[in-house]
Amino acid sequence: MKRNATAVWNGTGKEGKGHLTTQSTVLNKTQYSFGSRFEDGVGTNPEELIAAAHSGCFTMKLSFNLSGAGYTPEELETRCDITFEDGKITKSHLTLKAKVSNISEQEFADLVKDAEKNCPISQLLNTEISVEYQLN
Incomplete structure (x- = not known):
């Protein structure tokens, strides 16, 4: 593809x-x-597009992980904040709100960690990646 x-x-x-x-x-x-x-001009920018790509990729990978483990997420919402400093992307921080029934905190944490490391955009980025989440 x-x-x-x-x-x-x-x-x-x-x-x-x-x-x-x-x-x-x-x-x-x-x-x-x-x-x-x-600045605050109208239009998009490369960092915003990377944030969209990373949040979308991570969320889809996590959905596949959950499905593979026998869970159907009710909703996964991920925000990605890209930090651009001194002409370089230095961080990508993912903030996840998840609604998944009947999953333990530890199993969910393991599936999140796998998605963080193994979504294709995470693998592409040469920067610090972090995730925080709220499981409901």
């Missing part, structure tokens, strides 16, 4: 602007700029 996205940029790094389009066209000429990356 291969997936793709295209970035188009016009102008200098600070004054220029660009747009992103994904193969699925969920992003279709979606604006990004210096302002949307480093």
Whole structure:
């Protein structure tokens, strides 16, 4: 399987602007700029997209882990906070709220740890990854 996205940029790094389009066209000429990356401008940015990819990947991996162990999650909600410092992504922190019936805290913790280490985006990122969770 291969997936793709295209970035188009016009102008200098600070004054220029660009747009992103994904193969699925969920992003279709979606604006990004210096302002949307480093200030509060309208549009997306690479770090926000990495956060979306990591939270989505981790959550799906955890769902597979739970299903493989015989559990059906009622709901998994994961927020990802990406830290960008000195021109480098230094951290990815995942905050999970989970509703899973009849699972022990230890088994859930083990499945979360596996998802943290083994989702494809975690394996791709060369940064500190942490997870905190609330199990209901």
